[in-house]
Amino acid sequence: MDDQNKNLILATVLSFAVIVAWTTLFPPEDLPIDPAVETAQTLEDPTLPSADPAAPVATTPTEAPEPAAEAPRVAIETGEFSGSISLQGGRIDDLALTNYRETIDEDAAVVRLLKPVGEPGAYFASFGWSATDGIEASAVPGPDTVWALESGDTLTPSTPVTLSWDNGAGQIFRTEIAVDDAFMFTFAQSVENATSTPISARPYGLLRRHGEPDDLKNFFILHEGMVRMTDGELEETGYDDITEYAIDPRERTQAERLDVTESGWIGYTDHYWMTTLIPEQGVPFRSTSKYFDSRDLYQAEAVMPIETIAPGQTTTVTTRLFAGAKEWEAIRSYENEGGVGGFLDSIDWGWFFFLTKPIFALLHYLNIMIGNMGWSILALTVILKIIVLPLAYKSYVSMAKMKELQPEMEKLKEKTGDDKQAMQQGMMKLYKDNNVNPAAGCLPILLQIPIFFSLYKVIFVTIELRHAPWIGWIKDLSAPDPSSLINLFGLLPFAAPEPGSILALIMIGILPILLGVSMWLQQKLNPAPTDPTQQMIFAWMPWVFMFMLGSFASGLVLYWIANNIITFTQQYAIMRSHGAKPDVFGNIKASLKKKASTADADKKEDK
Numbered sequence: 001m002d003d004q005n006k007n008l009i010l011a012t013v014l015s016f017a018v019i020v021a022w023t024t025l026f027p028p029e030d031l032p033i034d035p036a037v038e039t040a041q042t043l044e045d046p047t048l049p050s051a052d053p054a055a056p057v058a059t060t061p062t063e064a065p066e067p068a069a070e071a072p073r074v075a076i077e078t079g080e081f082s083g084s085i086s087l088q089g090g091r092i093d094d095l096a097l098t099n100y101r102e103t104i105d106e107d108a109a110v111v112r113l114l115k116p117v118g119e120p121g122a123y124f125a126s127f128g129w130s131a132t133d134g135i136e137a138s139a140v141p142g143p144d145t146v147w148a149l150e151s152g153d154t155l156t157p158s159t160p161v162t163l164s165w166d167n168g169a170g171q172i173f174r175t176e177i178a179v180d181d182a183f184m185f186t187f188a189q190s191v192e193n194a195t196s197t198p199i200s201a202r203p204y205g206l207l208r209r210h211g212e213p214d215d216l217k218n219f220f221i222l223h224e225g226m227v228r229m230t231d232g233e234l235e236e237t238g239y240d241d242i243t244e245y246a247i248d249p250r251e252r253t254q255a256e257r258l259d260v261t262e263s264g265w266i267g268y269t270d271h272y273w274m275t276t277l278i279p280e281q282g283v284p285f286r287s288t289s290k291y292f293d294s295r296d297l298y299q300a301e302a303v304m305p306i307e308t309i310a311p312g313q314t315t316t317v318t319t320r321l322f323a324g325a326k327e328w329e330a331i332r333s334y335e336n337e338g339g340v341g342g343f344l345d346s347i348d349w350g351w352f353f354f355l356t357k358p359i360f361a362l363l364h365y366l367n368i369m370i371g372n373m374g375w376s377i378l379a380l381t382v383i384l385k386i387i388v389l390p391l392a393y394k395s396y397v398s399m400a401k402m403k404e405l406q407p408e409m410e411k412l413k414e415k416t417g418d419d420k421q422a423m424q425q426g427m428m429k430l431y432k433d434n435n436v437n438p439a440a441g442c443l444p445i446l447l448q449i450p451i452f453f454s455l456y457k458v459i460f461v462t463i464e465l466r467h468a469p470w471i472g473w474i475k476d477l478s479a480p481d482p483s484s485l486i487n488l489f490g491l492l493p494f495a496a497p498e499p500g501s502i503l504a505l506i507m508i509g510i511l512p513i514l515l516g517v518s519m520w521l522q523q524k525l526n527p528a529p530t531d532p533t534q535q536m537i538f539a540w541m542p543w544v545f546m547f548m549l550g551s552f553a554s555g556l557v558l559y560w561i562a563n564n565i566i567t568f569t570q571q572y573a574i575m576r577s578h579g580a581k582p583d584v585f586g587n588i589k590a591s592l593k594k595k596a597s598t599a600d601a602d603k604k605e606d607k
Helices: 002-025 035-043 328-336 353-370 373-387 389-404 406-416 420-433 440-461 502-506 510-523 532-548 554-577 584-606
Strands: 073-077 081-086 091-101 110-114 123-131 148-151 161-166 171-179 184-193 199-210 225-230 233-238 254-261 264-269 273-279 285-292 297-303 307-309 314-325
Touching: 073 091, 091 314, 110 123, 110 273, 110 314, 123 184, 123 273, 123 314, 184 199, 184 307, 199 264, 199 273, 199 314, 225 285, 225 297, 264 285, 264 297, 273 297, 307 314, 314 328, 328 353, 353 373, 353 440, 373 389, 373 554, 389 554, 406 420, 440 554, 510 532, 510 554
Parallel strands: none
Antiparallel strands: 073 081, 081 091, 091 110, 091 123, 123 199, 148 161, 161 171, 171 184, 184 314, 199 297, 199 307, 225 233, 225 264, 254 285, 264 273, 273 314, 285 297
16 A cells, blocks of 8 residues: 555656756747748749748838727627728727636626727727739728728628728739628628729738737746748747747847748737638748837738739739637638638647647537536546546456455565565565555546646637636636635625735635535545555645645646545445445545544654
8 A cells, every 4th residue: 555655746746847847848849030031032933922031011100100999980880899990901909809808797888899090009900902013002002091981881791881091003902801690700802993904903901900919918828929821830929028039129120031832811910809810722822920119119021922903904813811709610711611720820729739639629518418517527527537438447356356465465564674676576576476556546646647737728728618607606617716705605794805916725615625625525535544654745735736736727627526535435445346345435534533643742742
């Protein structure tokens, strides 16, 4: 039994070590970018936009743009959005997600995703053209061009709107904007050439974000910043890293990363929200991430190939814009039915994606059937325990056999005395003769590590858990248990400590306490180890975990409680079926007597 306990302690210490090491091991490694190599690759195809940062792409901000809030606007009304489009630059710069609120309070403000220039945290999408041959730079629409509303008065899923701009030189530029019933806008940019000579121009879409988001988490388990897919390769770059890619800060005010791809997308992702430019798949385009230090401005661009418009002809290029919540169903639909390759990877599944993806898919379908995310987590726990039951069964059978060998191990200890080598050899022979694996007891615990991290990731990053209630006082499974010892769990008229405060880490809620009790009861399936150090570790372990996990999402704590209860039941039943009879109440009484005798001994020593 001592070896079994040592292995259990080793597994627990390893679990804690992994939790600590996670902060440094989990963030994805940034891919090195060689601008010279990328520039050479870009210039191989003359139809692609130049990768030279100095080339006139007409996508750099002007020094003093007119605030878009002052320009005429077109209303947006869908089941997901409310907002407006500014005719300055055709910007989508006013977008609220009507089905999401900032907090769980009924009167909380709705989430505003995009904001116009002039407001703190301005953030918008704009589409335009860059001049190349046969047309002046001033004769193409840019981010600050004021468009005219040609058709439509309100953008809805059934009524697109068309913006137009006549440059007075024989070309008319139009942008037809459509939106579906979820989060995808479609921009059809066209040029009508009414002159007798051909012209060339290239379309682009851009996202501009003034400064970092106010609610930036800066948490190791979550990626926030630029996200880009390039021919099947995902790239995630945080805001701090975007500013580090300047080739020569003395000569350039922006930092860039360039990629030329035929399939992909680029944008910015927050905890639960995202904006993404999606050019036509299968057509080469340049995706660029920039940072303008003088104005603290982040910019993502998708610049398409040069379009040559013959006299009397019209050319149209279509680009999509995702702007909204990172809902699994919607993003999966855009990937599978909309042809946006790898779009589901825009949700930050982490290194254990091979576990987090199927775990969330199963949780999502359970929630559809059950209708409550808390009960779905409990159902998921049961399913996961059934899946790992064969391994757990072998482990618990081995533990039962070791319990049967306990009398013989005690005799061996008396026989070998202080000869540790002889004791070790005798134990190995005893295990071999009885077909017992002393390390088998660690396997279920070790298996729980990746499952625990994967579920932690799922609960933390997926919007489906955000503000999801369970029962009673649990109104948000993605947040810690709001009940507290300080007000006797709501019985006293005192407010609970603010989440994140030092006091909140101590004044834990009901679920963390239940977690500690469930771990403590699970320990009592076996007698306490004889070694005093092991006794102390085992005695403190449940309560250390109780406080350590008290600030975790309540959905994760709920999973851990259910897992402990099921594990206790499985182990008890399997051990009894193999002759071992766990004396839970007897072990509890024995541990209490030991504590009482220890306390009496300490008092005598003090006297």
